[in-house]
Amino acid sequence: MLTLAILLAGQIAAPDTPAPAPVGAQVEVEGQAQAPAGRLGTAQQGGGDIVVTARRRAETVQSVPIAISVIGGTAIAETGAYNVARITQLQPTLQFYSTNPRNSAANIRGLGAPFGLTNDGIEQGVGIYVDQVYYSRIASATFDFTDTERIEILRGPQGTLYGKNTTAGAINITTRAPSFTPEARVELSAGNYDFFQGKASVSGPLVPDRVAVRLSTSVTTRRGTVYNVRTGEHLNSQDNVGLRGQMLFKATPGLDLTLYADYNRQNPDCCVQYYVRTGATQRPLNRQYAALAAAQGYAVPSTNAFDRVTDVDTALRAKQELGGVSLVGNLDLGAATLTSVTAWRFWHWDPSNDRDFIGLPITTVSANPSQQSQFSQELRIGSNGDHALDYVLGAFYFYQTIDTQGLQVQGPAASAFLLNPTSAGGRNPATLNGLTARNTIGFTNTSAALFGKLTWHVTDALQIAPGLRLNYDEKKGDYVSVVTTGAGELVTSAARFNDQRGVLAPQSYQPRFDNWNLSGDITAAYTVTPDIHAYATYARSYKSGGINLSGLPLDLGNNPILEAATVKPEKVNHYELGLKTQFLDRRATVNLAAFRTDIGDYQATVTNGQLGVLRGYLANAGKVRTQGVEFDSAFRPNERLNVYFNGAYTDAKYVKFVDAPCPPELSGGTAATAANPASPAGTIGGFSPANCDISGQRLPGVSKWAFSYGAEYDLPGQVGGLDGQFYVGYDGSYRSTFSSNPSRSLYTDIKGYGLSNFRAGFKATDSWNVFGWLRNAFDRDYYEVLALQSGSTGLVVGQPGDPRTYGVTVSRSF
Template sequence: MSRFALRSAAGSAALAALLSSVAPAALAQATGEARDAAAVADAGSPVGLAEVTVTARRREENVQDVPIAVSVTTGEQLADTGVSSILQLTQLVPTLQVLSPNPRNTALTIRGLGASYGLANDGLEQGVGVYVDQVYNSRPASATLDFIDIQQIEVLRGPQGTLFGKNTTAGALNVTTRDASQAFEAQFEGTVGTYDYRQVKGTVSGPIVQDKVAARLSYVGTWRDGTIYNPVQQKDQNAVNNQALRAQILLTPTQALTIRLNADYSWQQPECCTQLYYTVGTTLKPANQQYPALAAGRNYRPPSTNPYDRKAVIDDLIQADQWLSGLSAIVDYDLGFATLTGVAAHREWDWEPRNDRDYTALDVTRRSNNPSHQKQDSLELRLASSGASRVDWTVGLYYFDQNVTTNGVTEYGSDASYWLLPATNTPAALLEGYTVFNDSTIDTTSYAVFGQLTWNVTERLKITPGLRYTDEKKDGAYAQRVTGGLATTDATLISRRNGIARPQAFSAETDDGSLSGQIAVSYEVSDTLNVYASYSRGHKSGGINMTALPLTAQNVPAQEAAVIDPEKVTTYEAGVKSQLFDRLLTANLAVFATDVKDFQANVVDSGPGALRGYLANVEKVTVRGAELDLATRRIGGFSGYFNFAYTDAKYDDFKNGPCPLERVGTSTAACDLSGRQLPGVSKWAGAFGADYRRESALLGGGEFYLGVDASFRSSYFADATTSIYTRLKAQQIVNFRAGFESETGWEGFVSLKNAFDEKYMQNLTVVSGNSGLVVGTPGDDRTISFTLRGRY
């Protein structure tokens, strides 16, 4: 039996042992349930499941009444399971996947859609919308930040546009933070653990003017030493250094008027993010142009060919510094017949990286840095009906304006000619010191009008149509200039160097209007059984390549690649939402089919130089799947959860795709990828676990508890080419926790993460030049931590 199989079996056995004394109904999804809802109505008699309230349709509703596939995770569950960012949220929500070799290149998908894997491109919008307190966060880098003072997170699957400000074609993460309170409260939490892990959280909230003005201030700081050792620089790397502040002033001048003023500021300054030798793939190039021969020619050997030895070899400094900040005002006014809501926000993001992009100790690519600055302004107005009526409705207007400016630099070294132009006898001086500067700016302006209503045909039958019209314009400009290297008039040498990078400049614009929408029909078979079916049509506006364009066979930029077409998504979904056994068990099932035309992919040029990510349309992508969520109340002290997802996502028609590494030859000919699995999505994924609590009179009274959480994913591809060398292997992670929660408000617990020390990779990258070298970042190994938490 393989080591992976042994550890997987051990993890499953441990979980099975903990659940063995629990009835099948005790497979509980802890998501969406606050701990105080676990009380019993009679001594020894469990009550039904507490109602989980969501705002997925911009009004407070029981999640069981919403005809949408949605997962809900409370702040309590995030704290209990040690999930501190969207990156880790995937352990609880299997339909959500994230790849993040560094913050700027973070990609989020729901049901396999939403992002293009590869180098970041500022000209492409994300298909998964991240909303924090009703404000759209356009930069996926926000997914790498620590959660701070979270009330709950809703993960909505499928196109969301008829009620959410920014149109999103794959789904949305609706994050709600806690409001300021009129009663004084304070919370503190401190954690220490492996790799000198330290995390501090603190919140204070209370009244300023009784019943009129309240304020809330929260802070989180996380630090950890690097998990990778670099023997070249003799230091640890891939460390963590995150801090964040959030403040709110809540004004309630009248019973009808509520004003929330929010401010947040977050920053990361870690020595991060390098990648390690993972494998070498065999290409179709001559042997003397592939990695084994090239490395031997420089007498180069990495310190280890096992990535789990955690040894890096880069010889230049690295950093992944970023700052995110924002201000927002949310105004709700009760008009009686309806509630008027206004959301105005300004956000900024600064990205200051430093990279050694050849990921070796050779002097190939000395620097590859793309500092970026983004700012956005948004305004949303909504009017939503109040009270029960035959027709419930919401209408809204949305405005979004964004500017992203990037000023990058790439510098080549003394080994660049040898490595990137192999077997050509090119002098080293041709590329030594050759420096490429790239400057780009793109402006996006979006206007939208949207609306949705629910027609209560009868007490049980409801029809919910929605429409959205969006007009979005993008204006972009890109300029690349070069300097340094060998001064020569030799046409052959100039052509070779231009193949690595050449001066080019272009400007482009897109302007398209689109109508999208959805209709859902739901029927309440009984008070505890609801069935629904829906049809939705999503639209993502066209994109502009904010990077160097790919080169044609004549070694000139392909101007026709500057603009790509809009992406159109059609989704059919049917589902059942039920509560069984006197509401002890919640069982929700959804099946769906999605077709995407002109899927916007971020592909990689297979030319000789640095990796050039550029946008392209895939004619058709199809996704089919099913999702099951089970949840129960506590039974005899036990609770647990089980979430499962099957997702079959593939390129249905992609004849002009990028060639996978194993098919890269001496030309840059396209490859037919039709029928291949879509990158960034596991066909099988799940999350399951259990919790046992027992009351005790010790330590002043409280509860001892034990918990286990496990997640699994089948293998998936890490890049758009779906190369056999960039397929991430299946993984199963098991975490344990044990602690005591007192009746007086303090809590202490121990967490053991990745208890069976599962060896897995977080991401994989084909290194520039297509020599066959593939690098990646190993996932965290087994760690242990202790947390002390107090509430007042």
């Protein structure tokens, strides 16, 4: 629960701030002393407080005893932070990783979702909410923000305030509301790599003072940054379209209803990971990557990943459609407001991947198209006004179905690459050529909860706020994998199919999990002075158990291990101290937070060493701990200059994980025994342990140090008779080395890096904004993720981050 990170909406508080009020569908914040949406910094604009709805009521952000960051809509446009991945450069404790939209993970302080390929059978620890609706698919985080008013990032467990339980935090997105005053916005951007982005919105009344609508759209296209020398195509492109509509109906002075509808489509040539380096495993020399590739006369087009060339031989596709409808109603009962949020959403995923990552026909098809539907209903009642005892009480129901049709096909190079080349099967291409697994996967997820939060104003300065959540979760799955040879013969458990089952194993299992749990938290908040707020929080939370829906690991007989079909719930104990301060006539803000989170039965994504297992499976680590200190600061030395500097020290590690999968340098050899103990790391042809004790190692994806910093300077001026400001801005970020493998390996550590972004332009008052931008200005080479080729070949592949990009943005408000 970090306090304020970057209040990009501006914040000089007025002497008299509004009393907290329950959040309605459309809060008329213009009538309150709210700051306008500024470009950066907590002390930029002046004239009011930032109003947020983190606690399901409208409150000023500095007084909320929750670690929260707020990014305004203007900041999203001017910093280029138009999706969750780009927000990470502004927010030190938010991590987002994505090898394709489905295989994405949003983490806060290193917690949220296991690092690695996504498994549908578990929950996300970081909840994504848009206009109060929970988005169950993390793929939604890859879409562009459309007509966004603000984004609130909350840290720490939030289950006593939010519909779906979130043990690591929440990303709360609020779009711009329909307006009874006609207005329109247009924003156009163009840049290198054929980048184009267009956004537009229009709003106004249909019936004066009764019905208002808002329509908005966004389009983003960009040529890919990686060139495929085999096909002549540019990969990792962008092709996004978003449509959103809202209609507000003020039925009576005390009742308003808002209908939302949205549709989003992505269809890029994406997503490729390709050769980065090799590292020695414990396989025999003739089964290491270099020897396997040489035996087939193959060489990658470049061994320098930042040449940005590849030769993958499978067409890539990352097509997805996401959308839905929701109805939010608010009924003012006088002393309280009753809120209903009803929503239905869908997500359709149509991918194609090259899972051998190179130009040899090893795995020629790897695709898991999926269709998801979800329904949710939330009902809340919250007290109005400033009472001695304020409350929010709620009930939540969620039902989700997912249907997946998986297909994996091995090619003519598979036998030589995946089997022992000296064996009969390895010498015969027909052994694996055409080997096909067709997977039929079904999943249903039911969740129901009662939750509530009380705020007792013991005195004008002291608040005590306990919360409780009663939760029920039920998950049912059905996994069937039918495997056939290239000749169409059904692969069975017969010994003659051992080579095939070692690569693609037929499986059929029906996992089920259900559980009740009770969680809660308590916060004590104290207002030392109007500009100094302190708080302390303890939370006991649970992350629902799950089921494995990506296939099970195999035993020594190449049979699935059914005991691995389910994973236990995570048990979370969270502690936090926070201090929010402003001084120098509120021209400076410095906020501090110290936290510790202990998790028992941590849900980890692990991989096994068998040749054909492309997807990880879930397992429980004994115990994980993350702790650290975070600070956020922003300064406004004068009317023209704003500066911010935010940082986080995060120590996240496995406290106890004694049976973890081994890193690649300890994998692939002959099974170690008492007579033949495990060999040192990287011993070619050595003996490998069945598992490894990685207790004390850092969690993947988490940098020990992370910072964001920047400044903006403006001068009044005039262009074409328009009054406004010329401005120049800088935004920088840095993160230290982090691991990109569940079990840390020197082969997959990503070195620390810093990025610098610049912008400069002219903004006319309430109309034009024209600016040029330069991102990754110094063309820093860095990786977003690294991964391993299956089968302990020693090949390390990766996804480089964007190179230097530049362009111009023009926007106009009417």
